[in-house]
Amino acid sequence: MKRHIVAGLLKLCAAFSAAALSAAPAAAQPKTQLLVYTAIETDAMKKMYKTAFEKSNPNIDIRWVRDSTGVITAKLLSEKANPQADVVLGVAASSMALLAQEGMLLPYEPKGFKDLNPMFSDQRRPPTWVGMDVWGAVICFNTVEAKKLGLPKPESWKDLVKPIYKGKITMPHPASSGTGYLDVTAWLQMWGEQQAWRYMDALHENIAQYVHSGSKPCKQAGSGEFPIGISFEFRAHQVLRSGAPIELIFPKEGLGWDIEASGIIKQSKNMEAAKKLVDWMSSKEANEISTNWWAIVAYPGLAKKMEGIPDNYESLLVKPNDFDWAAKNRDRILAEWSKRYNAKAEAK
Incomplete structure (x- = not known):
């Protein structure tokens, strides 16, 4: 009797051990490490998008490389022969268009794409990049400092060239900042190249510093370091x-204005996970997260009223806004801009 019991126990232990061994590889399977290059503001990047995406996709771990749009664009182009990133996320559409022209992005239509506003994505089908949200130019004006200095409130871009504002304005450097570049390309498209460069020559006389961040000019205005900062509405609202x-x-x-967009690097080594992230960024859930910061998102009908942002904000955006033109002419425009104005660039 004892022999039968012992034999049975041994068989049970053997079966249990075999089951445990067969399950072990699955349990120990590492998460997919998805390398994402981004220009998303840090306060939005990890707290919301990463947490929400990984909750829905527990087998994928996002590893961020975060910098301003100009720096991320330069990094991606320098790695063209040996791409490191899997996904580009939250980078300006003008840069995404350039990456697409260089053949670096995978044409891919994410799930839910048909629910998005087509105006805010690549017009090719399938698209090489898909919009998340829109950011537009704004002037941050410190009313307390302006009163001390006797500065009138500017109402227009052309007001900023008045001599009273000399040394009182900061602006993003267009080679470093997507916000700086959208300012320059908007002026060129609105007024034509000859008039726009004349305007920027006059504006330069009043600029104290070109900084390497789209957020910094508004932060400087907020702290009173400089009374006027050319920035963008997300940071201005904050x-x-x-x-x-x-x-x-x-x-x-x-x-x-420009569009924060996402796209897949054509040579991604983690293609399935990359598609899942771009699918998720196109979802209603991700767009609802974006409404915490952005007055215009790609999913229609979700945007909220934001303090300081006018109801007609979308109608103020320069149209048409040719992202392909901005991409094709990027090197030429930045070379001309740097030749004229780089002497006032903030030290890196």
Whole structure:
């Protein structure tokens, strides 16, 4: 009897051990490490998008490389022969168009793409990049400092060239910042090249510093370091909410704008996971997260009213806005801009 019991126990242990061994490889299977290059603002990047995506996709771990749009674009182009990233996310459409022209992005229509506003994505089908949200130019004006200095409130871009503003304005450097580049390309498209360069020559006389971030000019205005900062509405809204004494000015001539977009690097080594991320970024869930910061998102009907942002904000955006033109002419425009104005660039 004892022999039968012992034999049975041994068989049971053997079966249990075999089951445990067969299950072990699955349990120990490592997560897919997805390398994502991004220009998304840090306060949005990890807290919301990463957490929400990984909750829905527990077998994928996002590893971020974050910098400003110009730096990320240069990094991607330098790695063209040996791409490192799997996905580009939250980078300006003008840069995504350039990457597409270089043959670096995978044509891919994500799930749910048909629910998005087609105006805010690549017009090719399948698209090489898909829009997330729109960001547009704004002037941050410190009302307290302006009163001390006797500065009138500017209403337009052309007001900023008045001599009273000399040394009182900061602006993003267009080679480093997508916001700086959208300002320059909007002026060139609105007024034509000859008039736009004349305008930028005059504006340069009043610029104290070209900084390497689209956010920094508004932060500087908010702190009173400089009374006027050319920035973008996401950061302006955040600075205003923080209690800084600023007013947001949306110049009447029209606003330069760009689109934060996502796309897949054609040579990604983790293609299935990359597609899942771009699918998710095109979802209603991801767009609802974006409405915490952006007044215009790609999914229609979700945007919320934001403090300081006018109801007619979308109608103020410069149209048409040719991202392919901005991409094709990027090197030429930046070379000309740097030749004229780089002497006032912030030290890196």
